[in-house]
Amino acid sequence: MARLPQPGVREHRLWQAQPVRTGLALAAASTALLAGCTTAGQPVHAAAPHQVPLMRVENGVCGSIGRPPVAGADAEPVGIRGDPDSAVAVWMPGLNDRPCRAQRTVVRRAAARRLADGVLTSPTASGISSCPDDDGSRVQLWFRTGGESDQSVVVDLRGCNSVWAAGRRSRRASQDLMHDLLAVATQPWRHGLRAWLA
DSSP states (O other): OOOOOOTTOHHHHHHHHOHHHHHHHHHHHHHHHHHHOOTTOBOOBOOOOSSOOOEEEETTEEEESSOOOOBOTTSOBBOOOSOOSEEEEEEEOOTTOSSOOOEEEEEOHHHHHHHHHHHHHSOBOOSOOOOTTOOSOEEEEEEEOTTSOOEEEEEESSTTOEEEOBTSBOEEOOHHHHHHHHHHOOTTHHHHHHHHHO
């Protein structure tokens, strides 16, 4: 029968008595953590809207009605699974934009796949960022892959150009992703992206 360790020295004795087992457990935990940290990230499934979100000006600021999603700082980065057949894009105006109106567009297969690749190749964000130029303008994309539920991603079009989804860690939009968004953007977002990329 094994002898119980003395109170107050339990962790020390268990560590000394089982160095091989503890080492193996640490190695297994490290491997599991590294396996979960892929650049592919995790998708967020959400159905694309059939209508444009309602917007309003309140206290001189343009904004959407309802509570926006929130990114997760310690979660896996946002990702896309599979090759999308198309995407739905909802273009949201900035805080000072007038008219204060969102637009909904459909992105065809080739462009949707370029956008999905752009999301996956955008680097994962780290640390604390200050984004003073962020005016709230963004595009929310819902990627559609045959037989699966839509996968949602938000790209902030100003400031830090975060690429994110509810409960997922952000990425920083690559130049390629911003150029691909420019190719499918409607006005006034096309004008804003062109000026930002110049």
